[in-house]
Amino acid sequence: MNAAIRLGAYVAGLAVVFGGALGVGNAVGEVAPAPAPTHGAAHATPTATEEHGGHESQAAAAKDNTPGGLQVSEKGYTLNPLTTLKAGEPADFRFTVTGPDGKPVTDFQVQHDKKLHFIVVSRDLGSFQHVHPVEAGGGVWSVKLTLEDPGAYRAFADFAPTGGSGLTLGADLLVAGEYKPKPLPETNRESTVDGYTVALKGDLVPGRSSKLTLSVSKDGKPVTDLQPYLGAYGHLVALRGGDLAYLHVHPDGEPGDGKTPAGPEITFYAEVPSGGDYRLFLDFQHEGKVRTADFTAKAGPGQPKPTAEPGSGHNDSH
Numbered sequence: 001m002n003a004a005i006r007l008g009a010y011v012a013g014l015a016v017v018f019g020g021a022l023g024v025g026n027a028v029g030e031v032a033p034a035p036a037p038t039h040g041a042a043h044a045t046p047t048a049t050e051e052h053g054g055h056e057s058q059a060a061a062a063k064d065n066t067p068g069g070l071q072v073s074e075k076g077y078t079l080n081p082l083t084t085l086k087a088g089e090p091a092d093f094r095f096t097v098t099g100p101d102g103k104p105v106t107d108f109q110v111q112h113d114k115k116l117h118f119i120v121v122s123r124d125l126g127s128f129q130h131v132h133p134v135e136a137g138g139g140v141w142s143v144k145l146t147l148e149d150p151g152a153y154r155a156f157a158d159f160a161p162t163g164g165s166g167l168t169l170g171a172d173l174l175v176a177g178e179y180k181p182k183p184l185p186e187t188n189r190e191s192t193v194d195g196y197t198v199a200l201k202g203d204l205v206p207g208r209s210s211k212l213t214l215s216v217s218k219d220g221k222p223v224t225d226l227q228p229y230l231g232a233y234g235h236l237v238a239l240r241g242g243d244l245a246y247l248h249v250h251p252d253g254e255p256g257d258g259k260t261p262a263g264p265e266i267t268f269y270a271e272v273p274s275g276g277d278y279r280l281f282l283d284f285q286h287e288g289k290v291r292t293a294d295f296t297a298k299a300g301p302g303q304p305k306p307t308a309e310p311g312s313g314h315n316d317s318h
């Protein structure tokens, strides 16, 4: 119940991030929560904004329709890295998030069991880390971090300040040394990690909530005892090639709701803002360990039409 409310609030927060000022037109003093979105609709934000917003909020939304993670500073909040990392050397990486008053923020809402989610990727989208810093006091966050290779990295802080909406701020981290840029990995439908195979079904469609199904197997057998990780059977982060626009998507259903199986399939609804190449990173937990499967997926023009499943939903057996 609490988890459901938290998830709802989190998803509503995400809707604000992607769609702009959802609910800006609400009457002053109204304390009712934002309309509980269904999972499918939760990420379909431009439409949701048009439905819920008045003239002003539509204007704000048009201005504010930027995906998360592209800005180091947004709505008065700024991500400030405090540590310079050296290639291959583990370090205590520190940063602050400062608020509209210029001071480090110390009050955050818990989302998916954590006050702040921190994701670090190489700019070429070859490496991905999802870590959870701890607050070391005074609004300074601390996390053990190793960046293996020299080059440019992007760090994302995904959080919601108490009383505010969800935000994802992004900052570049630069690691000195000889840098060998790599092209984006080829498009793939199957990813292997640590003896696990994860298969991706579904296609990203720009501007539309797209169903993605990820199936986890090990040694050729479907895994049916995935473990909840941060309140879900999987966490999927999608990053757009070219600018690393950040989309955090969530599974359809959650552990303990009586209908969501613990694998092998994890279903997500993702909406990407444009055509192009995306990197997808799935965190899942099994036998006490979190692993990450990665994919490259194309959205929009250039996407081969699915032939086996002409209409999504028709393949569901009843």
Ligand SMILES: [Cu+2]
Pocket (backbone or CB within 6 Å): 114, 116, 117, 118, 130, 131, 132, 230
């Ligand atoms: Cu996290």
